[in-house]
Amino acid sequence: MGTWGTGLYSNDLALDLKGTYMRLLKEGKTKEEVERLTIEQYEDTMECEDEDDETIDAWLVLADLEWKYGRLSERVKARALGYLETGKALEAWEECSKSDYKNREQVLEQLREKLLSPMPAEKKIRVPKPYECEWKLGDVFAYQFTSDYSKEKGVENHYMVFRVIQLVRSKSDNSIQPVVQVYKWMGKELPGLDVIYKECLLPSTGIKHPEGYLKLKSIAYEWNIDISSKRQIKKGSLFYLGNSPAISVIPQQKRYTNEGGMFLYKWIEEYFIDRYLVWKDVENIPSHIDEQEHMRPNTYQWRLGDVFAYKFNTEYSKEKGLLNKYILFRVIELLWDKEKDCINPVIEVYQWLGDEVPSSEIIKQTPLLPMMPLEDPSKYVENQRLNYNMILDTMDEADIEKGNLIYLGREEVIISCSKQIHKTIEDHLYEWKSIENVIVDRYLEWKDVDFITY
Structure with missing residues (x-):
């Protein structure tokens, strides 16, 4: 566990647990569900027989969060006070410097006093409206690179093209996210819709030696994009080319879908550029037919x-x-x-x-x-x-x-x-x-x- 200070949240575990707790609150779950699911997620730490400093820290952080938001249960309160009043919560700091020990002691005493004081009323948590992608199945877009990363790689203002093939509702936050296929094409001019019938798909697999994947034929072509809000999509960077209900492929093209291919929309340029540079000179990637009029x-x-x-x-x-x-x-x-x-x-x-x-x-x-x-x-x-x-x-x-x-x-x-x-x-x-x-x-x-x- 990375620790950088004496504060209650000055370590990786505390911040991770806080993130989990707040996410569950914002999903609209009850206080009982939030507590249970948080403990379940950190079960190996919080319910282990050998109570180490991580176990103690996790219970203290959970108690602090529940008190702050008016949701402190007797179970969590008793567990945290047990560590605070017996001195176990301070044992891990005995070998630290005197100043760190003193500062941590003060932090823990403040927490003990807080947990024994009247808890504030239960705070209402604003449940954000989950993002719902407005794109349609078959929609085709051109994306123009504008970031410093694209400039560094020599492709600033270039375009790449992708097509929406699935719309997925997430079980975790109820948002609707797109799954796309990207084409192995990059150009300086805005293309037409016909580009998807002329170019092959760009693998989403991030690798250093693509030839090995071609031999195994285990190539991923789906890109699961995580968009948190409509504001994330920069104006002037995305251009709608049209809708293609059918896509032309040769029989040998294999497609795999898995959650491991998910990436945040804010990293779209880095992912598109990196994959393109890895695969652009690789031959024998399954390609599409080149005559749109046959469609x-x-x-x-x-x-x-x-x-x-x-x-x-x-x-x-x-x-x-x-x-x-x-x-x-x-x-x-x-x-x-x-x-x-x-x-x-x-x-x-x-x-x-x-x-x-x-x-x-x-x-x-x-x-x-x-x-x-x-x-x-x-x-x-x-x-x-x-x-x-x-x-x-x-x-x-x-x-x-x-x-x-x-x-x-x-x-x-x-x-x-x-x-x-x-x-x-x-x-x-x-x-x-x-x-x-x-x-x-x-x-x-x-x-x-x-x-x-x-």
Whole structure:
């Protein structure tokens, strides 16, 4: 624990605990919930059998915070006073200088007197409105570099381009944050929307030797951006280019999503520039087709975020006891298939099965259904290698039997979970006529596995 003074908050642990406590307060939780969750987060320190100086400091800081905000519980008060009145809170300072010992002694005595004095009334905490990203799925932006860092790297006033592919609601603060894909392109002039059809994606993986990642094919392309407020987005640096509901990719392009790729919007220039300089001369990064005029809407007009209920009606579902049951899926991407000159939707299926048509809202409380055969569940959990996506092969209106597919609405925002990792790979390309058998099998294999995340 880093310590730089004799004050109650002059160490890393105290500041970290204060940050946690204040965050929980601002989330609107009750005083009991805030206390419980704070202690749980620092359980290894606060509940350890061998009470060291960190254990004592943590309880003293929590007591001070609770008293200050009018929320001091008898449990925390008793624990803190126990350390203060027995002298244990001062033992760790006995080997320090006389002046430090005296100063710390004074700090602790002031805290003891405070905890024994009448506590102020419970203070109201202003709960900030969580940020909700106003960008839409498929929106494409050009970002112009203006920072000192861009000047240092020789790319000041240059542009880079990104596209919004997901909108994620955070479980921690209820904010809605964007997930984007960035393109391996940089230029001095503001580009047009067609640039995304000509350039390949820029990996978000930060590495020194990209060739090794290419061999393993474990390349991350998603960028999870954390924006705290609309004011963070500097005027004059972000330019809207248009909306592209479909993106063109070759089958070999692999996409991975994980929470580890999250970064603060204020660091966007450093991240974009650093990744671009690492990858700009690397060949064989999967690229897009280069002819925008081939893009045309799919005949059934699915859009990003569309949610459907599908009714099982085959002999196979009857054999498995699921005839006339409904399952849910959501369109998360539209991929251009260059060879077949068509758009293939990518869907996520939910681990829900019912006798009645549900509302689209149910997907917000329902785990995703993995789209891989269940062999040994433990290896998927340990390695976080759960594939949740299905790419549907060439589809026409005639492929979809009317009455079996019911449109429920559009849900642009999904719920985040730090443990969920999903990837799209070319091996999981399914013809529409075969998806019922696949989904039935996956559902029956995974329905009783309790570690699936959403």
